[in-house]
Amino acid sequence: MTTSTASRQDATSTRTVINKPRKPFNWRRAGAWTLVVIALIVTISPFLWMLRTALSSNHSLAANAGNLLPADFSWGAFKRVLGLQTPEEAIAEGGSGAAINFWWYLRSSIIVSTVVTVGQVFFSSMAAYAFSRLRWPGREKVFALFLATMMVPPIFTALPNFLMIKNLGLLNTYAGIILPFLFMTPFAIFFLRQFFLSMSREVEEAAMLDGASKFRIYFKIVLPNAAAPLATLALLTFIGTWNEYFWPLLVGQDESVRVLTVGLGVFKSQSPQGAPDWSGLMAATLIAALPVLLLFIAFGKKVVNSIGFSGIK
Amino acid sequence: MTTLTKQQRDPAGRATRSRAGKTGSGGRKSITHRMGDLKIAMVFIFPAMLGFVFFFLIPTIRGVYLSFTEYSILGDPTWIGLKNYTTIFSDELFWNAMAVTVQYVGLNIGFQTVIALGLALLMHRVAKSTFIRGALLLPFLVANVIVALLWFWMLDYQLGIVNEVISWLGLPRIAFFGSEQWAIPTIAFVNVWRHMGYTALLIFAGLQSIPSHVYEVASLDGASPTRTFWSITMPLLRPVMVLVLVVTVIGSFQVFDTVAVTTGGGPINASRVIQMYIYQKAFTESDFGYASALSVILFVILALVAFVQMKFLKGNESDLD
Numbered sequence: 001m002t003t004s005t006a007s008r009q010d011a012t013s014t015r016t017v018i019n020k021p022r023k024p025f026n027w028r029r030a031g032a033w034t035l036v037v038i039a040l041i042v043t044i045s046p047f048l049w050m051l052r053t054a055l056s057s058n059h060s061l062a063a064n065a066g067n068l069l070p071a072d073f074s075w076g077a078f079k080r081v082l083g084l085q086t087p088e089e090a091i092a093e094g095g096s097g098a099a100i101n102f103w104w105y106l107r108s109s110i111i112v113s114t115v116v117t118v119g120q121v122f123f124s125s126m127a128a129y130a131f132s133r134l135r136w137p138g139r140e141k142v143f144a145l146f147l148a149t150m151m152v153p154p155i156f157t158a159l160p161n162f163l164m165i166k167n168l169g170l171l172n173t174y175a176g177i178i179l180p181f182l183f184m185t186p187f188a189i190f191f192l193r194q195f196f197l198s199m200s201r202e203v204e205e206a207a208m209l210d211g212a213s214k215f216r217i218y219f220k221i222v223l224p225n226a227a228a229p230l231a232t233l234a235l236l237t238f239i240g241t242w243n244e245y246f247w248p249l250l251v252g253q254d255e256s257v258r259v260l261t262v263g264l265g266v267f268k269s270q271s272p273q274g275a276p277d278w279s280g281l282m283a284a285t286l287i288a289a290l291p292v293l294l295l296f297i298a299f300g301k302k303v304v305n306s307i308g309f310s311g312i313k
Numbered sequence: 314m315t316t317l318t319k320q321q322r323d324p325a326g327r328a329t330r331s332r333a334g335k336t337g338s339g340g341r342k343s344i345t346h347r348m349g350d351l352k353i354a355m356v357f358i359f360p361a362m363l364g365f366v367f368f369f370l371i372p373t374i375r376g377v378y379l380s381f382t383e384y385s386i387l388g389d390p391t392w393i394g395l396k397n398y399t400t401i402f403s404d405e406l407f408w409n410a411m412a413v414t415v416q417y418v419g420l421n422i423g424f425q426t427v428i429a430l431g432l433a434l435l436m437h438r439v440a441k442s443t444f445i446r447g448a449l450l451l452p453f454l455v456a457n458v459i460v461a462l463l464w465f466w467m468l469d470y471q472l473g474i475v476n477e478v479i480s481w482l483g484l485p486r487i488a489f490f491g492s493e494q495w496a497i498p499t500i501a502f503v504n505v506w507r508h509m510g511y512t513a514l515l516i517f518a519g520l521q522s523i524p525s526h527v528y529e530v531a532s533l534d535g536a537s538p539t540r541t542f543w544s545i546t547m548p549l550l551r552p553v554m555v556l557v558l559v560v561t562v563i564g565s566f567q568v569f570d571t572v573a574v575t576t577g578g579g580p581i582n583a584s585r586v587i588q589m590y591i592y593q594k595a596f597t598e599s600d601f602g603y604a605s606a607l608s609v610i611l612f613v614i615l616a617l618v619a620f621v622q623m624k625f626l627k628g629n630e631s632d633l634d
Contacts, residue, residue: 028538029439032435032438032439033439033440035431035435036435036439036440036445039432039435039449040445040448040449042506043448043449043451043452043506043510044448044451046452046463046464046467046506047451047463049463049467049474050463053466061472062471062472065471065472065473065474065477066474066477066478066481123360123361123364124361126357126358126360126361127357127358127360127361127362129357130350130354130357130358131358134349134350134353134354134357135349135350136348136349136350136351136354136355137348137349137351139354142358145370146361146365149365149369149370149373151615151616151619152369152373152612153563153566153567153608153611153612153615154567155567155569155588155591155592155608155611156372156373156376156608156609156611156612157368157369157372157373157376159372159376159379159591159595159601159604159605159608160371160372160373160375160376160379160605161368161372162595163375163386163601164367164368164371164372166386179368180364180368182364183360183361183363183364183365183368184360184361184364184365186369189361214350214353214357215353218357239454242456243454243455243456243457243458245456245457245458245569245570245573245574246569246570249573250596261456261457261458261459264458264459264462264574265458265573265574268462268465268574278466278469278472281462281466282462282463282466285459285462285463288456288459289455289456289459292454292455292456293451293454293455296447296451296454300443300447300450301443301447303447303450303454304443304446304447304450304514305443307450307511307514307515307518
């Protein structure tokens with residue numbers, strides 16, 4: 001908020017200095033800012049409503065549907081989701097009383113997202129290095145083939161991949177959820193290759209003259225120099241994997257490996273007689289969104305600035 | 314490296330090399346040169362190649378193969394030629410799914426692109442702080458499933474805040490996810506909300522690439538902001554807009570998560586989009602051959618969409634030169 005107010009004041013003051021006589025323009029500017037504020041309200045307020053509902057007592061929601069503050073403030077929904085309530089307490093507050101293994105889903109999500117992120121970023125960076133800094137025959141052709149698969153819609157490969165995972169006996173295992181994304185995505189290789197191509201060759205060549213092997217150069221020079229794009233890619237990969245729903249829905253339905261997104265879908269259908277446990281559901285979604293929100297607060301600028309690069313170029 | 318050492322050892326090598334270069338026949342030396350870092354490159358590329366071959370290349374080929382078979386997971390696929398495709402052609406549910414998907418894409422892309430363009434212009438001219446850009450990006454970073462559940466609650470018929478407001482205004486409540494006529498527009502709206510900030514940022518990146526001197530000249534000539542927008546911004550932004558449209562339309566055609574979590578394809582067939590139909594064919598009815606044929610068709614449609622957009626909107630040409 002501070003930033004927005006500051007830049008607004010700043011903008012208005014420059015405006016008045018330069019364009020003092022042109023009043024209609026200032027009016028236009030006020031209109032533009034109104035639109036910005038509306039866009040921000042439309043974007044942010046649903047999240048506040050999520051929080052408001054999560055802090056409400058489920059039974060009181062019906063009577064206070066239009067009340068902007070938490071209805072009958074209570075931490076019950078969070079306790080219920082995290083398994084800190086007895087079934088009796090949960091039912092009394094409008095929960096289903098059925099235990100949901102929220103902690104277990106959270107654990108699965110963390111395992112899957114972490115392993116995929118580390119593997120994908122590392123292996124993709126190795127491939128990107130071979131596609132940008134090493135010379136070998138057929139390099140461009142192989143790279144073009146890699147890129148071409150970016151066009152194939154995920155559903156298209158999902159069916160045969162499901163069959164393969166099934167035949168390997170890996171249904172409902174972490175390996176099954178992780179494997180297809182562990183080694184590479186065309187996007188990750190493309191993203192890092194762009195950066196490696198723009199890196200200066202001088203240091204690398206000096207190291208080569210000193211007799212350093214390609215592996216040494218890759219680990220000691222290329223990777224440390226690429227820390228920023230690697231971090232950005234890792235962030236994007238982690239968020240993407242954390243949010244993935246379709247693939248884990250296909251191969252990871254079982255309780256023991258169920259990730260949060262799949263778990264939330266199940267939680268929704270677990271409603272007691274009559275009204276669903278809305279406060280519980282909102283508390284669960286809020287906790288599920290929390291890691292991404294925290295990452296975003298910490299590294300938001302990186303993500304925001306990477307969008308143009310990754311999307312267009 | 315190799316060449317260098319050999320030349321040192323054998324000074325005559327230089328002559329041989331230049332001769333070999335002229336005739337074009339590769340001697341031992343130029344082969345090593347041409348092979349370059351092949352060996353080491355193979356080591357670096359090995360893990361990615363493993364993933365590529367097993368989870369991208371083979372499945373793509375196998376997907377095409379399965380589309381010509383009848384396969385219910387149990388047993389082996391039986392080759393049935395084009396039968397899946399001919400069946401699809403007269404499959405009412407398929408045409409319904411296509412119609413529903415196209416309606417969704419139209420609503421989603423139409424609103425999303427216009428709103429995002431507006432937001433991008435605001436980001437570019439007025440609200441320049443990264444904070445605002447970040448805030449507008451937020452819905453995109455939250456999982457589809459979470460966004461879907463959040464709006465499922467906010468648009469609830471009985472208790473949802475949106476219907477509270479509607480009835481407070483004296484209007485009749487709307488069964489957003491529960492009625493046939495509203496299901497697709499509602500899902501389209503939810504995803505407009507999720508994607509508008511992201512799309513705006515893509516367009517914003519394009520706006521930033523328009524050199525500022527073009528605007529300065531226009532402003533010296535006394536062009537009005539509207540005129541500047543239509544005569545300068547839009548033509549120069551076109552390649553970026555085409556790319557953004559290609560990316561967003563392709564993504565939009567594959568809508569699944571929101572539908573799966575909220576309506577599950579209903580009521581009746583009202584929101585059974587094509588990917589939902591594929592999913593149900595494969596995993597509810599165990600008809601993998603038919604589902605594969607459907608995904609081949611989806612793949613072809615997406616390729617056509619991308620091709621047509623690039624071709625007719627001339628996405629790869631810039632007006633800036």
